[in-house]
Amino acid sequence: MMQWLSMGGYWMYLWPSYLLTLLVLVLNVGYARRSARLARLEALRRVQGAAAQQGRS
Amino acid sequence: MKPPATGVVSPGKAGWRLVQRDLRLGLRRPGEWLQPLVFFLVVTTLFPLATSPELSRLRDMAPGALWVAALLSSLLALELLFREDGQDGTLEQLAVSGLPLPWLLLAKTCVHWLMTGLPLVLAGPLVATALGAPYASIPGVFAALLLGSGALSLIGAVGAALTLGLHRGGVLLALLVLPLAVPVLIFGARATSLAIAQDPMTAPMYLLGAIAVLSATLAPLAAAAAVRISLE
Amino acid sequence: MDWTWFHRFGSPPHFYRIAGKLIPWFAWLAALTGVAGLIGGLILAPPDYQQGEGYRIIYVHVPAAVLSTMAYAAMATAAGVGLIWRMNVAHAVAASCAAIGASFTFLALVTGSLWGRPMWGTYWQWDPRLTSELVMLFLYLGYMGLRDAIDDTARADRASAVLALVGVINLPIIHYSVDWWNSLHQGHTLLKFAKPSMPPSMLVPLLLLMLGFVLYFAAIVLVRSRGEVLRRERNARWIAELLGAPS
Numbered sequence: 001m002m003q004w005l006s007m008g009g010y011w012m013y014l015w016p017s018y019l020l021t022l023l024v025l026v027l028n029v030g031y032a033r034r035s036a037r038l039a040r041l042e043a044l045r046r047v048q049g050a051a052a053q054q055g056r057s
Numbered sequence: 058m059k060p061p062a063t064g065v066v067s068p069g070k071a072g073w074r075l076v077q078r079d080l081r082l083g084l085r086r087p088g089e090w091l092q093p094l095v096f097f098l099v100v101t102t103l104f105p106l107a108t109s110p111e112l113s114r115l116r117d118m119a120p121g122a123l124w125v126a127a128l129l130s131s132l133l134a135l136e137l138l139f140r141e142d143g144q145d146g147t148l149e150q151l152a153v154s155g156l157p158l159p160w161l162l163l164a165k166t167c168v169h170w171l172m173t174g175l176p177l178v179l180a181g182p183l184v185a186t187a188l189g190a191p192y193a194s195i196p197g198v199f200a201a202l203l204l205g206s207g208a209l210s211l212i213g214a215v216g217a218a219l220t221l222g223l224h225r226g227g228v229l230l231a232l233l234v235l236p237l238a239v240p241v242l243i244f245g246a247r248a249t250s251l252a253i254a255q256d257p258m259t260a261p262m263y264l265l266g267a268i269a270v271l272s273a274t275l276a277p278l279a280a281a282a283a284v285r286i287s288l289e
Numbered sequence: 290m291d292w293t294w295f296h297r298f299g300s301p302p303h304f305y306r307i308a309g310k311l312i313p314w315f316a317w318l319a320a321l322t323g324v325a326g327l328i329g330g331l332i333l334a335p336p337d338y339q340q341g342e343g344y345r346i347i348y349v350h351v352p353a354a355v356l357s358t359m360a361y362a363a364m365a366t367a368a369g370v371g372l373i374w375r376m377n378v379a380h381a382v383a384a385s386c387a388a389i390g391a392s393f394t395f396l397a398l399v400t401g402s403l404w405g406r407p408m409w410g411t412y413w414q415w416d417p418r419l420t421s422e423l424v425m426l427f428l429y430l431g432y433m434g435l436r437d438a439i440d441d442t443a444r445a446d447r448a449s450a451v452l453a454l455v456g457v458i459n460l461p462i463i464h465y466s467v468d469w470w471n472s473l474h475q476g477h478t479l480l481k482f483a484k485p486s487m488p489p490s491m492l493v494p495l496l497l498l499m500l501g502f503v504l505y506f507a508a509i510v511l512v513r514s515r516g517e518v519l520r521r522e523r524n525a526r527w528i529a530e531l532l533g534a535p536s
Contacts (some may be wrong), residue, residue: 004332008342013407017400021349024392025505031388032512039516040532047529215455219435219448229431229438233452236427239420240462279455286447 071156072164079168082141093134094176100126101184116189120249123185123198124242127177127206132231134173135213138165139284143221149288158284159277166214166277174206190253197252204265205245211272212237218283241268299376301518302527308511315508323501329494337491346404348495352502354397354422358460360390360506361425364432365457368450377521378514380446383453384436385513389506391429398422417466418474421459428456442521 007014066074083090104122105115142148142165151161181202182195190198216234220226248261297303330348337344364386371379401419402412413419432449439445467474487495522528 007345008336010341010343010345010407013403014343014346017346017349017403020399021353021396024396028389028392028509032385032509036512036516039519043519043522043528044532047532051529215451219452220438223438226438229434232427232434233431236424236431236459237455239424243420279451283448283451286444286451289444289447 066156068156068160071154072160075151075161075164076168079165080171083168083172089137090134090172091176093130093173094180096133097126097130097177097180098184100129101188105188112189116253119185119188119190119253120246122188123181123202123249124205124246127181127202127245128209128235128238128242130177131174131206131209131213132234134169135210135217135230135234136227137173138169138214138217139221143287148221148284152285152288158281162214162218162280162284163273163277166210166280169214170207170210174210178202178206185249185253191255193255194252197258198249201245201248201252201258201262201265204262204269205241208241208265208269208272209238211269211276212241214280215276215283218280218287221284221287241265244268299374299378301378301522302531304378305515305518305531308515312508312511315504315511319501319504319508321501322497322504326494326497326501329490329497334491334494340408343404343407346400348498350397350400350404351495352499353393353400355499356502356506357390357394357397357422357425358463359503360386360393361429361453361456362460363506363510364390365453368453372447372450372454377446378518380450381517381521382510382514383450384446384517385510387429387433387436388513389509391426391433393502393506394422394426394429398426416474417470418463421463421466425456425459425463428452428459432456 005011005015101122104118108114108118139148142151152158154161178199182190182198185194185198186192213230213234216230216237219233220230223229244261244264248258248265251258251261298307326348330345334345336342364383367379367383367386370376371383398419401422405414406412432452435452436445436449439448519528
């Protein structure tokens, strides 16, 4: 196991690469979903605002 | 009084008239147009001050210093290209005139280059000699700067059109134009360093020439599209 | 040829619905192929003759690099479609590609740098491929900066579309730079279909991870695009129906 982790001595370069990749992938998922959620809420608010206006008039 | 007939001017004549107009307007305020040149001279002076006055070391740095300074100066100068005409509505008039907008923008860019780029092309070889380049390198440096500064003006015009009228557009303009200007920088500096070393500089010059021709044909099209988008 | 499918894609409610159905598929398949590729690459594949275990960085570096250019191509294509056919959905897709494309470009540069240090002895070289990849990162940032600076969405869409298209010229430079110049970076390995230079035990995990990255990219772009489409829609009716708001 330790031998695998040390990756023939290259662990200093290899594991940071993989961890950075994982970080980037996870962050992108987070930000993408957040952006979509905010857009959805904003659209709903717009729609409800328009509906309320129509109801009033 | 009968209004002037529209659509009777040929694109060639319209372009020429636009060139004359821009030259006349530009020469009214020479100070504005000389600023990029002054900036260029100041920046190139900074290099020997910041590093070492030893001529042999300066000679190695000269191509890079020259081209970075030229690039930054042309970026500053780009502010002038569409600013006035964008604000007072002339650009809009050109866009709806029915004349080919890419051609008109090419004319404007040429005048702009004459007033801001050409001074750099003339001063550049002299600055290079001040940085240790041999006198024999002057024609080569001149030729490289000629092609490169033309390409920079054309590429810059696209950026200027995209950022027309934007708040704090200056920094964004630099951010947009610099990546596109990188090939010009690389080949221009390479050509210049070959000229200084008195080696044949044909390879980078061919590439610079190709970039210049490509920009002259495509950049006006992109700039015209961008101007129309910015004016909507 | 029947182009109705193309124009149907351009209809925002249609796109929103279909994208919503596709996302879980892409996401799960991405995870599956990714894990399979990782196991293959980190555990099953043998060490390299020259580079030992260090070559395994290839399994994140190459997918990131390939996706960085692919994302730009997708962004430029979507931008072009949006510009020519005046399709809001296309502009929404283009906008969605930028952040993920820039991320992949950054990742390609950093992993490449970490790979270069033990193999070539240096973290960075101003060779054509690395430089043009860096230029592409700047192009992405410029694209996002331009979008950010323009308040009017329509103008932002169209201006950034022009910028994206102008920047396309960088893509062949990135791809062919290893052919045109003698440089530090490795030449074409994967596209030599006649005789690939990698043994299957090493190649298969790489292909799996590349596929995984592509599916991941598609999922992310679709998630973001749905939000972007909503932002561009003024017509309340389909939004109300689809999102279940009282109208």
